[in-house]
Amino acid sequence: MGTQSIMFQGTASDSGKSWVAAGLCRILKNRGLKVAPFKSQNMALNSYITADGKEMGRAQVFQAEAAGVAPDVRMNPLLLKPSTDKESQVVFMGKVLTDMTAVEYQNHKMALKDRVLATYRSLAAENDVMVLEGAGSPAEINLDTKGLVNMGMAEMAHAPVILVADIDKGGMYASIYGTIKLLPEEDQKRLKGIIVNKFRGDASLLKPGNDMIEELTGVPVIGVIPMTDVDLDEEDSVALERKSRVMDTTKDLDVAVMALQKLSNFTDFHSLEIQPDVSVRYVVKPEDLGNPDLLILPGSKNTNEDMAYLREHGFVSEIQALHERKTQIVGICGGYQMLGSKLHDPNHVESDITDQDGLQLLDIQTTFTGEKTTTQAIAQHAGTDLHGYEIHMGETSLGVNASPFSTIIENNGQPEDRLDGAVNADGSVWGTYLHGIFDNTAWTRQLLDQLRVAKGLQPLHAKNETMAEYKEAQYEKLAKIVEENVDMAKIDDILAASDVDYRK
Numbered sequence: 001m002g003t004q005s006i007m008f009q010g011t012a013s014d015s016g017k018s019w020v021a022a023g024l025c026r027i028l029k030n031r032g033l034k035v036a037p038f039k040s041q042n043m044a045l046n047s048y049i050t051a052d053g054k055e056m057g058r059a060q061v062f063q064a065e066a067a068g069v070a071p072d073v074r075m076n077p078l079l080l081k082p083s084t085d086k087e088s089q090v091v092f093m094g095k096v097l098t099d100m101t102a103v104e105y106q107n108h109k110m111a112l113k114d115r116v117l118a119t120y121r122s123l124a125a126e127n128d129v130m131v132l133e134g135a136g137s138p139a140e141i142n143l144d145t146k147g148l149v150n151m152g153m154a155e156m157a158h159a160p161v162i163l164v165a166d167i168d169k170g171g172m173y174a175s176i177y178g179t180i181k182l183l184p185e186e187d188q189k190r191l192k193g194i195i196v197n198k199f200r201g202d203a204s205l206l207k208p209g210n211d212m213i214e215e216l217t218g219v220p221v222i223g224v225i226p227m228t229d230v231d232l233d234e235e236d237s238v239a240l241e242r243k244s245r246v247m248d249t250t251k252d253l254d255v256a257v258m259a260l261q262k263l264s265n266f267t268d269f270h271s272l273e274i275q276p277d278v279s280v281r282y283v284v285k286p287e288d289l290g291n292p293d294l295l296i297l298p299g300s301k302n303t304n305e306d307m308a309y310l311r312e313h314g315f316v317s318e319i320q321a322l323h324e325r326k327t328q329i330v331g332i333c334g335g336y337q338m339l340g341s342k343l344h345d346p347n348h349v350e351s352d353i354t355d356q357d358g359l360q361l362l363d364i365q366t367t368f369t370g371e372k373t374t375t376q377a378i379a380q381h382a383g384t385d386l387h388g389y390e391i392h393m394g395e396t397s398l399g400v401n402a403s404p405f406s407t408i409i410e411n412n413g414q415p416e417d418r419l420d421g422a423v424n425a426d427g428s429v430w431g432t433y434l435h436g437i438f439d440n441t442a443w444t445r446q447l448l449d450q451l452r453v454a455k456g457l458q459p460l461h462a463k464n465e466t467m468a469e470y471k472e473a474q475y476e477k478l479a480k481i482v483e484e485n486v487d488m489a490k491i492d493d494i495l496a497a498s499d500v501d502y503r504k
Helices: 017-030 058-067 102-124 151-157 172-181 203-217 237-242 266-273 303-312 315-324 334-338 441-454 467-485 488-496
Strands: 004-010 035-038 041-043 047-049 055-057 078-082 087-092 095-101 129-133 161-166 191-199 221-226 253-258 278-283 294-297 328-332 342-344 355-357 364-381 384-398 406-411 414-420 429-432
Touching (some): 004 017, 017 035, 035 102, 047 384, 055 058, 055 078, 058 129, 102 129, 102 151, 191 488, 253 441, 266 278, 294 334, 328 334, 364 414
Parallel strands (some): 004 161, 041 078, 161 191, 191 221, 253 294
Antiparallel strands (some): 078 087, 342 355, 364 384
16 A cells, blocks of 8 residues: 545635645544645745744644644645735745745746655655645636646645635635636546535535536535634634634733734734633724733734834834833734834845834844744743744844843754843833744743733633643544544545555
8 A cells, every 4th residue: 555645625715625634634643544734835924843943834734733743844845925015935845945026936936846746755655645735726827727736736646636615705606616617627637526614504405506516517515514613723814804803801801912914923822812811802903902901013024014014004102102001012023023122124134124113112123134043942931941933034132121031941952042032121011032932821821810910800720721732622623523524435435546655
């Protein structure tokens, strides 16, 4: 027996193919199979750092967790991180390759084809099943529809394809028919099934439509997955549109996150969103800042442009006013840099802005350099070890009125002694380069209970379920939903027909 494979493609971005793939990864893992996810190319600002300091997309991270294996950069060899409206940072095999415009990348990407295929084959040779994911839609006819993702990757991997359609968007049958019929005939033959996703109601009501779409396209509907409350990390920026803009008044604590234009790694706040007493909301307009108990400036793919955005849209004085009212203000990575007095970009690494003022809330200055820091790290703060990861450009220096927030004691598994972040004199403003800091649940609960006490509330002392434990429960829940609502016998037949021996 060689390696079996299956690929999930979508009628559009955010159709749910990442989740369906994760569900299948867990189902197969529970059968005792060795499974690996794979997506040749991701475009996202949410990323992750592997144990060896490589950067990859988060969808393949949670799919790897669902499969019960460590994230491996081979699972996502190409990552595109938009830095401006026209240009993206191209990350290949976990390290920055270069910055390219969309046109430049379209002209260059096929030069990477052989390297992507070799990466796939090396990973496939180590696994029983490969669960592949496409990107966006396979029928983007303004682009090269083969490319390195979707049908191009399916062809290289000899992978049969399941099309995932999002009924919640409306116009689902038209999107299914249009997607299939815009594909070349040889690609249509690769499609082996359709999964309807995010359905609300009685699935039997879809039977006439499902029968008709099968008759029109020759591709059977093999599953109808209901809308679910499964809670996994989100990768696509489209997911930000679903995030709350207002406080849940049933919760005790109001946490406001600035919805920056280039916001990255909003997965940092997933662990806050699951706390029983916390309402997390994303602030788009200055008048919506209100009086939060905690204001967070998140990471940014372009700190300089996002700082300019805050200034141009009237946020600076409002944030400074919150500081005067002793609101706790926190900055993560790019948000930490913005809290400082100055941002310097002499070589225009991030933008055409050479120098600009920050929010003036921390006595720090940041200079952007071409070198990108990507590392898993352990930091020590007030005697507590905090696990996280760093992804940033630039170096930050502290002035006399700032103290270090923590000390990095381990970097990619190696001992280190390096200062991180900064805090002001009274502790009301602090920042760190450490993404994932709130995933340290015991420490986070202490922080939240301090906010409760400052508000005149009793500490909650909530159960410190780790994020790993929480995610495990969600993966099992997702697997059950997929198994109960998809024809798994057909999935097994599709997999059985896909066997390729990569171990030769």
